[in-house]
Amino acid sequence: MIFIGKKSVLCLVAALAVLALTGAGIFAVCATVEALVVPVGAVVAIDAGHGGYDGGVVGVSGTKESELNLELALILGEALEARGVQVVYTRTEDKALGDTKREDMKARAEIICGSRPDCVISLHLNSYPDKNRRGVQVFYDDTGRGSSFASYMQERLNAAINYKYSKRCDLAPQAGDFYITKCAPVPSIIIECGFISNAEDESLLKSKAFRRELCTEIAEATLSAVS
Numbered sequence: 001m002i003f004i005g006k007k008s009v010l011c012l013v014a015a016l017a018v019l020a021l022t023g024a025g026i027f028a029v030c031a032t033v034e035a036l037v038v039p040v041g042a043v044v045a046i047d048a049g050h051g052g053y054d055g056g057v058v059g060v061s062g063t064k065e066s067e068l069n070l071e072l073a074l075i076l077g078e079a080l081e082a083r084g085v086q087v088v089y090t091r092t093e094d095k096a097l098g099d100t101k102r103e104d105m106k107a108r109a110e111i112i113c114g115s116r117p118d119c120v121i122s123l124h125l126n127s128y129p130d131k132n133r134r135g136v137q138v139f140y141d142d143t144g145r146g147s148s149f150a151s152y153m154q155e156r157l158n159a160a161i162n163y164k165y166s167k168r169c170d171l172a173p174q175a176g177d178f179y180i181t182k183c184a185p186v187p188s189i190i191i192e193c194g195f196i197s198n199a200e201d202e203s204l205l206k207s208k209a210f211r212r213e214l215c216t217e218i219a220e221a222t223l224s225a226v227s
C-alpha cells in the first residue's frame, strides 16, 4: 500500500507534558499529527463535481459551481503533474457524464476505479443559508478511510487559506456517506473549496490567482511527505 499514516509520538508526548504542567488543551499544542506519503509517480484521480445540466450550487453573483469546479480541477491537475504525479480526471469539459445523475455518478466511479488511483480528490463548492459562513472544508468517507488524508489536508488549508483569508483555522474535516469517496478502496476526499453563498469567498474563487494559490496548497499537501 502506498499511503502510510505517520503518527507523531513525540508530538503527543509533548502535548501530554504541557497538558500536565499547564492544563492547556492538546489541540493547541499538537497541531500536526498526521502526514500522508504519496510517492512521485503515484496516480491521483481528480473529480470536478457536477457539469453540464447539473450546475451544482449557484453563487451570490450567479457563479456556477460546476464551472469553477472544473477550473480548479484542471489547475490542481497541472500542479500535481508538475510534481511528478499522474493525474486522471473524471471530466475535462463542462458536461455531465450521463443522461441522469445516477448514470453520471456511475461513469465517474468507473473512471476512478479503472485508473487504479492512489488517492481521489473530488472538488466542490459549498453553499449555506447563513451567508457569513466561509472557508475551505474537507470531507471523507464514513468508513474512516481517508481520515488521515482529510485531517492533514484540512490542517494545511486552515493554515494557508482559511486563516489567511477569513481568520479561521478551526474548520475540521467531516465524515459522511458519499458516493464518490466509495468508488475506489483508497483514501478519497471531497474538498469544498469555499462558500459561494458568501460574497467574499465567491469573489476569491473567481480570481485565477486565488485558484492557483489554493490548488498549489492542495497539491503540495497531497505530496507533503515526499522528499
Ligand SMILES: [Zn+2]
Pocket: 049, 050, 056, 057, 065, 124, 125
Ligand atoms: Zn457540489
